[in-house]
Amino acid sequence: MAKIGVFVCWCGSNIAETVDVKRAAETIAKIPGVVYSVDYKYMCSDPGQDMVKNAIKEYNLTGVVVASCSPRMHEKTFRKAASEAGLNPYMLEMANIREHCSWVHDNKEEATQKAIDLIRMMVEKVKRNKPLQNIKIPVTKKALVIGGGVTGIQAALDIAAGGIPVILLEREPSIGGHMSMLDETFPTLDCSQCILTPKMVEVAQNPLVTIMTYSELEKLEGFIGNFKATIKKKARHVNVEECTGCGTCWTKCPTKVTSEFEQGLGIRKAIYIPFPQAIPSRPVIDEANCMKFTQNRCGICAKICPKQCISYDDKEEFIEIEVGSIVVATGYDLMPTSAFGEYGYGKYPDVVTSLQFERMVCASGPTLGDLQRPSDKKKPKTVVFIQCVGSRDPEHHKAYCSKICCMYTAKQTMLYRHKVHDGNAYVFYIDIRSNGKNYEEFLRRAQEENKAQYIRGRVSMVYQDGPDLVVEGADTLTNSQVRIRADLVVLATAMVSPIGVKELAQKLGIGYDQHGFLTEAHPKLRPVESATAGIFLAGCAISPRDIPDSVSEASGAAAKVLGMLSKDELEKEGVVAIVRECSCTGCQNCIRVCPFTAIALKDIRDKAGNLIRQVANVNPGLCTGCGTCTPTCPSRSIDLQGFTDEEIFAEINAMAELH
Amino acid sequence: MLIEITKDLDQLAFAEVLEKESGTDVKKCYQCGKCTAGCPANYLMDISPSQTIRFSQMGMKEKILNSQTIWNCIFCETCSTRCPQGVDIKGVMDGLRRMAIRQGIRPKAQVRNLEKAFKDNIKSFGRVYEPGVVLDFNFRSGNILHDVIYFPLMLIKRKISLLPHFKRTAEVKRVLRKAFQISRKAQEEAKE
Amino acid sequence: MNYAYYPGCSLESTSPDFNISTEALIEFLSLDIPEVDDWVCCGASSLHPEDKLASLALPALTIESAEKQKRDIMVQCPACYAHLRESQEALTHEGTMQDNLKEAIGREISAKLKIKHFSEILMQEIGLEALQAKVTKPLKDIKIANYYGCVIVRPQELMQYDDPEDPQLMDKLVNITGAESVSWPFKTKCCGAGNSISKTEVTLDMTYQILSMAKKNGADAISVLCPLCHINLDFRQPQIERRYKEKFNLPVFYYTQLLGLAFGLDPKKLALDRLFVSPFPLLKSKGILS
DSSP: OOOEEEEEEOTTTTTTTTSOHHHHHHHHHTSTTEEEEEEESOTTSHHHHHHHHHHHHHHTOSEEEEEESOHHHHHHHHHHHHHHTTSOGGGEEEEEOIIIIITTOOOHHHHHHHHHHHHHHHHHHHHHOOOOOOEEEEOOOOEEEEOOSHHHHHHHHHHHHTTOOEEEEOSSSSSOTGGGGOSEETTTTEEHHHHHHHHHHHHHHOTTEEEEOSEEEEEEEEETTEEEEEEEEOOOOBOTTTOOOOOHHHHHOOOEEEOTTTTTSSEEESEEOSSTTOSSOOOEEOTTTOHHHHTSOOOHHHHHOTTOOBOTTOOOEEEEEEESEEEEOOOOEEOOGGGOGGGTBTTBTTEEEHHHHHHHHOTTSTTTTOOOOTTTOOOOSEEEEEEEESTTOTTTSOSSOOSSHHHHHHHHHHHHHHHOTTOEEEEEESOOOOOSTTHHHHHHHHHHTSOOEEEESOEEEEEEETTEEEEEEEETTTTEEEEEEESEEEEEEOEEOOTTHHHHHHHHTOOBOTTSOBOOSBTTTBTTBOSSTTEEEOGGGTSOOOHHHHHHHHHHHHHHHHHHHTSSEEEEOSOOEEEOTTTOOOOOHHHHHOTTOOEEEEEEEOTTOOEEEEEEEEOTTTOOOOOSSGGGOTTOOEEETTSOHHHHHHHHHHHHHHO | OEEEEOSSOOTTHHHHHHHHHHSOOGGGOOOOOHHHHHOTTGGGOSSOHHHHHHHHHTTOHHHHHTSSHHHHOOOOOHHHHHOTTOOOHHHHHHHHHHHHHHTTOOOSSTHHHHHHHHHHHHHHHBSOOHHHHHHHHHHHHTOTTTTGGGHHHHHHTTOSOSSOOBOSHHHHHHHHHHHHHHHHHHHHHHHO | OOEEEEOHHHHHTTOHHHHHHHHHHHHHTTOOOOBOTTOOOOOGGGSTTTOHHHHHHHHHHHHHHHHHTTOEEEEOOHHHHHHHHHHHHHHHSOSHHHHHHHHHHSSOOOOOSOEEEHHHIIIIIIOHHHHHHTOOSOOTTOEEEEEOOSTTTSSHHHHOOSOSSSOOHHHHHHHTTTOEEOOOTTTTSOOOGGGTTTTHHHHHHHHHHHHHHHHHTTOSEEEESOHHHHIIIIITHHHHHHHHTOOOOOOEEEHHHHHHHHTTOOTTTTTGGGOSSOOHHHHHHTTSOO
16 A cells, blocks of 8 residues: 655745645645645755655655656755655655746636646656666776867877776878867967877877777767777778888879868878878878879889888778767868859969968968968968858858857968068958957957958958959948958858768767757756767867867866766666567567667577567667657557656546546 | 058058057057947037047048047047047047148138137237137137127126236247147158 | 145136135135246147147146246146146156157256145045034035036046046035035036037037936035036026026035035135025025025
8 A cells, every 4th residue: 555745845935825835735635545745845955855754764655746846956856865764766756836837827726726636646656656776887998089189189188197098080091180280379379280289199199099090980889888889990001000101102102182181272192191290190092092093003102112011902991899988079171162152262262261371371381381372472462351251141151150260360360460561451350259268358469469450341242353352341330332452362261060970970879950060968057968878079069169168178078988987887767668578569669769779679589599589678778768669669568667658647547537 | 432442552551640640549449339429529420439430440531530520529538538448539539630720621610710719819818818719719700799798797797807817928929839830840750 | 735826717717716715715724825926828628639739838837837936736627737737747758749848848847746636635635534623614405416527537547536437536525514415427427618619509408418417316506626617507507597498596616615615714705606506595595604
């Protein structure tokens, strides 16, 4: 026989003002099975919790209903109290008479009646509740970081600093990401390579970090603490262990290819390292351009390699690794510039992107830092920078602000003025967003000391007139049109999610938004977690952000990984689906609808080992207790513990009886 | 309106001349509008104070020198006091006015006539004799009776004296002449 | 304390009441403050929009005179105060302006002296307590709106008088008289002084706003420390009343007159009879004068 205790909370005046709590408690006391019913001003307070604990002991309660706020608010609190008093925590339920009742109603009589109904439903449910146990999951103490830019590097370093082995995965031939392409960084103007290279070396030398470049995630199975990742290692055609990076091969390679790293402004060979500081400093053969692959001739590199490291027959490899946790730091790309016809990118060689401009002024760039415009190699005397190219344009391109363009444009005007002291730098902007430490001050320096001239308005179009580019725009502050004759135009193009991120997210089972940016579990309070347990996010993979933010998030994600992997076992709530194998027909409806791929087929075999049939089987580690599966089962063989059909029907019946 | 920016044009040249004249760097202005917000004379201006600064940044010299704004500023300095960027807007107005006077621009506003009346009064007496200023101003502006109707009342209240005081007039005249000379010379040198 | 008094042209011509009440206080407090010998006009607002150098050269002459007397300068008119300060800045800081000043005047002026407003001297060198002790006729039940105007508080770096948005110095002086200084928002809103003669209607507009706000905040009278503000608020008050068809009847005192009254000085010695808006009905209704 059930012995239920009911505790009706006033929540100060939040509930008591609209619900007659005394009457509710008295009415509930009359329900069969209720042996104790009481009201109190603040149930969540220490004395309130003590009332629950004492009643459990005194009346040997088998179930408890706390009628107060939303379970999101205090379910944990009261279940912990119940557990301390010796009651299985899942035998305590909450009736939400605040958000669902007192806060949304005015009529005290009706609200009181509704509160009584809500409590009665929970009483009927709790009578049928079964004690549940939390689930314990073993943990693989190893992490995977996807993306080898500054964010991934930082995450890998911080995880390794906690003693956990890390695999750092990068699809390009070298780690370093976009930061390695930048000249100087705002707001300190320190050289990007100079601060990144030491980190790259540090991560390469860390014995706990395994760097896998030119590699991608092929497949991911498993669940929090127990992931199994399949990594595709693309064919490099160079034996990385034997190669010394001497450079003979790429010096002699006859095939010139436009360099991706130089943003199309320089060239590389078909066998190449992307940039001198690359890690690993081992070349890779670009099959699409190497004559050995396209025309089956040449083969010079193999002939001259002093260590015989080159093998044209290499095939891609698939490697399986087990990890307990994953950090996704896949970064960003710039929006393809073909989208902006009015700015003439691609048509006029002197219209470049901001990333190209970085290479043009960078000491390690194709001109070794001697600023020349692409068309005639002349030093540009007037440069127009255009902000919000593709950003903040929901009608044509992206609705969001790319966040860093204001600051890097200010920086680029400074870099420009440092190279061309008498040059004119004009910036077209709509608003200036400089909300970071020392950012506004930096921006003021660009305008006041470096004389960057800011014009508030968008550019209508850019066209070539003789050797000049003509930029037509507006200055809304003088309510004028502006026409500038310029030598070079720099576009601050929108940051977008890189190609392949959506596919990657699908493999990982994590969410992404309409722009392909990965979705946080909570934008404010869980900013570096994905909705899938054990998978964390950092940097521009989430949305555009600058280096300091990306690096902070990398450390944040690493802390989450370390916190998780510091335990030998993970514990999670017992509210998971369970299959009644005797009646399951193996129809796989539940498998198809499960958003977390937590259900799989299981073989049922006889004693001789012959397969009799297949049934659904829930992996409790992956199951989040969402309940999507239960209504799809035609034989009602899958049920959600803690929310079983019986329990739910009891609630509904309790309500139906009353009305 | 179209602003043409050619390559040989030094867009900031005017801002720099103005900085020399007024001691304030208009490049610092970020167009928040605080000056316009608090300007008691804004309603008399064809270009608001913040827009005046913007036009200066854009090198639109003729537009502002020919505006009525510079003649309607009453130098209350509310703008300069509140400017978050430390731009001395009053100083800019002052400077613009001096530039306009040197260019021979005549304002619609009567303020120049008053200033001239004051200056001549100081030159004549060494100290200002206010009834004299008012009379002189009235002659210059063509409104002979302006405020004069109040003279008898002022006399009754013993608020004005019948005669001016003369103090160091020769010296004052000499110093002023010399000062104007020096300024003119500096201007001519700057042009070279 | 070693000051010489620089009244300036306004106090000598259209604002004798300010001058008379100032001298009455000097006498009553037994202060040794003679007039600066042979002072000349500070250049008023007429010179700086035309020639910066000329506008700095005139006050320099007066500074020189005080220097010869070996005295610091005490000043009442805020405009004079500002021009003296500005000139002193130029005279004491090396640069083109200093050189040009020397050339224009024909002599070097060290300008190493203090320049102070009389209200600052009362506050800082005599002190509220000492002044309070001399009050014999407290101005009971009078609410005063203290109006500072522009120039005494702005620019703050130069004037260093008080907070430019909500100054308190005159409020504190007025409070010792027994009157109550009201808190109101237009203490330093411009009265349009510069336009008073050349664009009278503009000044009437701006002054009207100040009078209205003082009235709305319950003031019985206004206290000022600037002769030009006084002209606009007092002399032009009847014109404003006619223009806006609204009666204010707000007497406009110089702060020196209020102090003098509280010290028990004869209203004639304070030139109260020279105010355009007669203060006598108010003073009588409050029982301060019979």
